[in-house]
Amino acid sequence: MKKRLLFAILGLLIVIAVLAGVKAMQIRAMVEQGKKAVIPPDTVTTFAARAESWETSLSAVGSLTAVQGVTVAAELAAKVVEIAFQPGAKVKAGDMLIRQDTSVEEAQLPGAEAQVALTESVLARDVEMLKDQIISQADYDAAVAARQQAIAQVKTLRATIAKKTIRAPFSGRLGVRQVNLGQTLKEGDPIVTLQTLDPIYVNFALPQQELFRLRTGLPVRVTSDALPGPAINGRITTVNPLVDAETRNVQLQATVANPEEKLRPGMFVNTAVGLPVRKKVTAIPATSVLYAPFGDSVFVVEDDKKGKGGKVLRQQFVRLGERRGDFIAVTDGLKEGETIVSTGVFKLRNGQPVVVDNKLAPEFRLAPKPKNY
The missing domain is CATH 2.40.50.100 (RNA polymerase II/Efflux pump adaptor protein, barrel-sandwich hybrid domain)
Incomplete structure (x- = not known):
């Protein structure tokens, strides 16, 4: 009995060992096959980083005010x-x-006008009588005063009627x-x-350090989240001569054309004052940037020097600057002329082989004008 049990256990161990050996050979074969497998290259669109001269601007948050605005009151x-x-x-x-009720004034007006006519007749007779010294100078002066009082009463009634007709x-x-x-x-x-909505004023403030660069006539671009589409252009019309003692900011006012009346008084807008000095930047499409908490990066397309040729990606961390339209400025980490992936960067990784195909590459512009605007 013991021998049978021993043979059974031994046979079971042999079966387990054989199965383990077969499984190990299968895993080894799969690992070898994985090492020999080649990942197919991904198709990407590219863009060559280029040097551009951008207008220097000063940004601020502004508030819209009507050129003329009033609450009409009684x-x-x-x-x-x-x-x-x-x-x-x-x-x-x-x-x-x-129009307010003027029935009382309109009823009084004919009597007042008749009184004017009467005093004028009396005054005309008194003029002749004064020449003949029939009446005294005091009587003549009283007639003149009575005429002036009658005329004043008519003017008062007419002014009251006019004020009750509000225009x-x-x-x-x-x-x-x-x-x-x-x-x-x-x-x-x-x-x-x-x-009055066209034109409209934009009031905003800038630090006193920028005062020496500000003057009337400088261009201003106005944008708003409530007003999608291209920026609206205007010009600075007033630079306040007084600097706020608490904030050390100088108040400015720009005048902006508003023919479609899309801008309304009380709205907050973003303003950018264009300065005559231009700055050189390395511009790339904003869609080519992979944003991440640990740093922003782009994928540079290079020749594959280790493999069998073709193109591979190199992830390059960059420091970004101002954004304008479809472009964003790179202040550090990228050189002019380097080719980068322009779209779909969220699905790429460092060292990945790629194939460049720009047939469907989008057109990037500094002042984009989508068709639905």
Whole structure:
């Protein structure tokens, strides 16, 4: 019995050893096959880093302000009897906005005008009577004063009627209506906002260290997250002569054309003041940069000196500068003329063989204009 058990155990060990040997041979064969395997090259698009001369600019966050903006308000207390505008509409200077109740003044006006006519007749007779010394100089002066008082009363009534007919003080676009028909307005009650939107002001500040480089007439580019598309151009029109004592910043104001009225007062925008001095940079497409917490890098395409020819990638860490349009400046780590991968860098690795095919390479521009803008 013991011999049978011993033979059984021995046979089992032999079977296990044979299986282990076969498995080891299979693994060794797979390892050898993996060493001999060649990874197929990936197809990439490339771009040659080039030297460019970029305009020097100073950036700041600005706020938009209307060239003319006001909240139209009632000057006198009265009831609204007519509303002659549509909210959000464009109006011209002098267009009527609302009319208040002027029935009392209109009823008093004919009597006041009649009083003017009467005093003028009396004054005309008194002139002749004064020549003949029928009346005294005091009576004549009283007649002159009575005429002036009557004329003043007519002017007062007409001025009151005019003030109760509220008109647009300048051309612009109206806002939300804040009155209703039949509402009794008090003096100073708001009626509607009125803003001139074209052109529009951009107010921003820059450090006092830049004051010597700033002057009126310098170009300004305005962009906003709320306004996709190309930058809107304008020029500096005012440099505040006073420097803020708390922030040591100088206030500037630029005027920007706004024919489509896309820019609105109160919006925050990004401003860039173009300076006459230009700087030389090494520009590459922004899509060629592999961004990472430990450092930004690009993949340089080089000849494969260790293999059988072809092209391989070398990951090169770079230091980046300003970005403009589709391009970004490289301040360190890359030389002019070096060929780099321009798209799809997130799927590449160092030492990977590649094949260059630029048939479908995108066109990179400093001032891109997508078709949907």
